[in-house]
Amino acid sequence: xxxxxxxxxxxxxxxxxxSGASQTSAELQGDVLVEADMRGHPSHGIQRLPRLISRIxxxxxxxxxxxxxxxxxxxxxxxxxxRGLGPVIGAGVxxxxxxxxxxxxxxxxxxxxxxxxxxxxxxxxxxxxxxLIGIVLSTSEALVHPWGGRRAMLGxxxxxxxxxxxxEASFVLDLATSTVSMGKIADHALRGHPIPDDWALDEAxxxxxxxxxxxxxxxxxFGGAKGYGLGLAIELLVASxxxxxxxxxxxxTLDDEHPCNKGDVFIVVDPSARSGRSIAxxxxxxxxxxxxxxxxxVAVPGDGARSRRRFAxxxxxxxxxxxxxxxxxxxxxxx
Amino acid sequence: xxxxxxxxxxxxxxxxxxSGASQTSAELQGDVLVEADMRGHPSHGIQRLPRLISRIxxxxxxxxxxxxxxxxxxxxxxxxxxRGLGPVIGAGVxxxxxxxxxxxxxxxxxxxxxxxxxxxxxxxxxxxxxxLIGIVLSTSEALVHPWGGRRAMLGxxxxxxxxxxxxEASFVLDLATSTVSMGKIADHALRGHPIPDDWALDEAxxxxxxxxxxxxxxxxxFGGAKGYGLGLAIELLVASxxxxxxxxxxxxTLDDEHPCNKGDVFIVVDPSARSGRSIAxxxxxxxxxxxxxxxxxVAVPGDGARSRRRFAxxxxxxxxxxxxxxxxxxxxxxx
Numbered sequence: 001x002x003x004x005x006x007x008x009x010x011x012x013x014x015x016x017x018x019s020g021a022s023q024t025s026a027e028l029q030g031d032v033l034v035e036a037d038m039r040g041h042p043s044h045g046i047q048r049l050p051r052l053i054s055r056i057x058x059x060x061x062x063x064x065x066x067x068x069x070x071x072x073x074x075x076x077x078x079x080x081x082x083r084g085l086g087p088v089i090g091a092g093v094x095x096x097x098x099x100x101x102x103x104x105x106x107x108x109x110x111x112x113x114x115x116x117x118x119x120x121x122x123x124x125x126x127x128x129x130x131x132l133i134g135i136v137l138s139t140s141e142a143l144v145h146p147w148g149g150r151r152a153m154l155g156x157x158x159x160x161x162x163x164x165x166x167x168e169a170s171f172v173l174d175l176a177t178s179t180v181s182m183g184k185i186a187d188h189a190l191r192g193h194p195i196p197d198d199w200a201l202d203e204a205x206x207x208x209x210x211x212x213x214x215x216x217x218x219x220x221x222f223g224g225a226k227g228y229g230l231g232l233a234i235e236l237l238v239a240s241x242x243x244x245x246x247x248x249x250x251x252x253t254l255d256d257e258h259p260c261n262k263g264d265v266f267i268v269v270d271p272s273a274r275s276g277r278s279i280a281x282x283x284x285x286x287x288x289x290x291x292x293x294x295x296x297x298v299a300v301p302g303d304g305a306r307s308r309r310r311f312a313x314x315x316x317x318x319x320x321x322x323x324x325x326x327x328x329x330x331x332x333x334x335x
Numbered sequence: 336x337x338x339x340x341x342x343x344x345x346x347x348x349x350x351x352x353x354s355g356a357s358q359t360s361a362e363l364q365g366d367v368l369v370e371a372d373m374r375g376h377p378s379h380g381i382q383r384l385p386r387l388i389s390r391i392x393x394x395x396x397x398x399x400x401x402x403x404x405x406x407x408x409x410x411x412x413x414x415x416x417x418r419g420l421g422p423v424i425g426a427g428v429x430x431x432x433x434x435x436x437x438x439x440x441x442x443x444x445x446x447x448x449x450x451x452x453x454x455x456x457x458x459x460x461x462x463x464x465x466x467l468i469g470i471v472l473s474t475s476e477a478l479v480h481p482w483g484g485r486r487a488m489l490g491x492x493x494x495x496x497x498x499x500x501x502x503e504a505s506f507v508l509d510l511a512t513s514t515v516s517m518g519k520i521a522d523h524a525l526r527g528h529p530i531p532d533d534w535a536l537d538e539a540x541x542x543x544x545x546x547x548x549x550x551x552x553x554x555x556x557f558g559g560a561k562g563y564g565l566g567l568a569i570e571l572l573v574a575s576x577x578x579x580x581x582x583x584x585x586x587x588t589l590d591d592e593h594p595c596n597k598g599d600v601f602i603v604v605d606p607s608a609r610s611g612r613s614i615a616x617x618x619x620x621x622x623x624x625x626x627x628x629x630x631x632x633v634a635v636p637g638d639g640a641r642s643r644r645r646f647a648x649x650x651x652x653x654x655x656x657x658x659x660x661x662x663x664x665x666x667x668x669x670x
Contacts, residue, residue, distance in 0.1 A: 072440050073438065073439045073440045074409075074439065075410050075439050075440060075441055076439060076440025076441055076605075103408065104408045104409065104410050104411060104439065105407050105408045105410060105411025105443060106410055106411055106441055106442070106443040106602070107441070108440060108441040108604060133572060133575060133576070145624075146621055146624060146633045146634075146635075148626055148627055148628070148631060148632075148633050148634065149621075149624050149625065149626055149627065149633040150624075150625050150626065150627050151624045151625050153620070153621050153624050154621075159565075161568040161572065163568065163571045163572060163575055164575075165571075171567075171568070171571055173564045173565065173567070173568045175561045175564055175565070205625060205627065222558045222559075222561045222562075223557045223558020223559070223561060223562050224557075224558070225636075226510045226557045226558060226562070227557075227558050227561070227562075228636075229508045229510055229636040230494075230508065230510070230565075232506075232508070232621070232635065232636065233496040233498065233506070233508045233636070235617075236498045236500075236506055236614055236617075236618075237468060237496065237498060239613070239614070239617075240468060240498055240499075240606040240614060241468070241604065241606055246613070246617045246620075248620070267441070267602070269443060269576065270411075271575040271576055278574070278581070279571055279574070279575060282570075282571075282574075282581045283571075285488070285581075285583070286481055286484075286488050286489075286567070289480075289481060289484050289485075289486045289488050290484065290485050290486050290540060291483055291484050291485065292483055292484065292485050292540060293483070296483060297483075298481045298483050298484040299481075299483065300481075300567065301560075301563075301564040301567065301568070
């Protein structure tokens with residue numbers, strides 16, 4: 001069903017407030033979740049709220065900590081998230097890195113012991129909207145099999161890149177290195193729809209069109225060997241810098257039983273050497289280039305999300321009724 | 336035909352020396368080309384030497400310049416390559432970034448007006464072998480169409496990532512964001528072999544299995560929309576930082592008529608927070624995980640290249656006879 005943005009946001013923030021989050025923490029965490037729904041990524045949307053609140057109640061997530069920042073140098077920040085909420089720790093990291101990147105040209109943060117960041121686009125866009133280039137990397141539970149392999153050994157290891165493109169909206173890329181998310185497969189299972197045979201393997205390591213079998217198996221890396229290589233590089237890079245665990249030992253982004261021991265890396269670069277105007281012109285040329293289908297012009301990453309967001313602001317956010325019932329009940333329960 | 340490594344290297348270096356390159360420049364440029372052949376990437380191998388030497392003779396490449404280094408801060412290096420050779424400028428950039436990364440945790444270089452770097456793995460590996468993490472990005476002529484588009488608007492925009500993994504060899508990922516290289520398509524054209532229908536579009540923007548038609552058309556991005564997004568992000572990131580041109584206006588990596596106006600970015604990070612041993616153990620676990628085919632174990636990026644390199648050192652490098660004739664003639668011509 002379609003629900004007004006302001007209503008959804010208010011209920012989500014109320015629920016987080018009732019779980020003990022400060023207004024600031026509740027707004028940051030709530031915004032990341034609601035933005036995901038607005039942009040058409042419900043797997044990272046408010047359906048994650050009940051588990052998150054359960055994590056808070058079990059002290060697997062500490063709602064109001066901003067973590068411990070230790071500068072190894074003027075441009076290298078080590079962050080012990082202290083079980084903080086992803087968006088709270090992440091926003092604090094960006095606030096710290098932005099001036100460092102302006103002073104030094106580049107700054108990096110390696111983050112551990114922090115809960116799920118959620119949709120990485122939110123962070124990359126936040127950095128780009130400051131006039132800086134952002135690269136955000138994260139790891140997760142083992143869900144993806146190596147190319148040529150048949151057991152989940154890697155996280156979905158997303159990468160997001162934000163680049164200022166004034167006077168247009170910032171360029172924002174956000175992709176998981178799996179072909180699709182496990183959330184999308186769960187969604188097919190829920191609806192009883194088969195999946196394409198190149199999305200996942202079953203538990204025995206065979207290609208499957210059965211979403212239920214896929215949920216017990218592993219996701220394919222996107223783009224074959226290349227996507228596998230990229231996902232593996234992200235796994236190693238994040239673990240090397242943050243001291244986080246490797247996928248087979250990672251827990252806590254999908255459950256409410258374990259501390260979250262994946263890692264995150266933020267790189268911020270100051271592109272001041274060049275005006276962004278030509279970036280916008282080039283993107284316009286890409287969009288105007290001939291498309292394969294006359295009714296479907298060439299798009300740039302982020303275009304679809306922006307258009308879905310505009311629709312949601314105008315007409316409401318599509319929220320699953322069961323999810324909404326659960327979220328509203330969390331907002332009205334006694335604290 | 337199979338030729339001894341030492342012979343190939345000597346002839347290539349002689350040819351570069353005769354074109355006016357110093358011993359140091361000739362060795363750096365020669366090694367990058369010969370290493371590509373040894374690792375099974377002839378498109379980036381010594382077949383590029385004749386055009387490179389023509390570029391030197393036409394002063395589109397200046398063999399012995401190391402470019403102009405300007406530090407914008409202790410960790411941000413701007414490099415005007417002054418038409419230098421890719422490997423000469425690139426090696427100098429790594430020499431400069433490594434101590435900066437050790438002092439500051441992270442260092443970045445944006446490089447313009449430099450000839451083709453060649454195989455990026457060489458640079459990423461050089462950085463990782465210093466105990467540092469390296470990310471190398473580069474752009475190129477317009478060869479790749481946007482996902483959903485049918486005109487080449489992007490470069491092949493490769494990314495390489497090198498990560499120390501002691502006591503094992505460094506992890507090295509090197510991938511172009513096209514499905515295959517234009518060199519591979521040229522190779523099919525030469526042999527009269529058809530290409531799979533998802534490698535390229537013809538000039539009119541239709542999928543084709545004819546390699547000759549594909550050479551006049553455009554390459555597909557790898558992994559559909561995701562690979563397109565990654566390639567586009569690299570295009571924007573490199574241009575934002577280096578001030579290089581965008582793909583439709585880029586020349587000079589494939590011709591001997593234009594200055595080379597693509598850009599390159601190097602990011603070096605010091606992973607000193609973590610011992611590399613667990614990286615090696617994790618990679619061992621990935622390799623040991625069950626494979627889809629019993630006679631083909633799971634591999635890690637770089638494994639194939641290393642094994643081809645070992646073969647080449649022991650048995651000789653596979654070099655095309657026509658290429659070899661051309662290269663040897665360049666080595667014995669009067670300077």
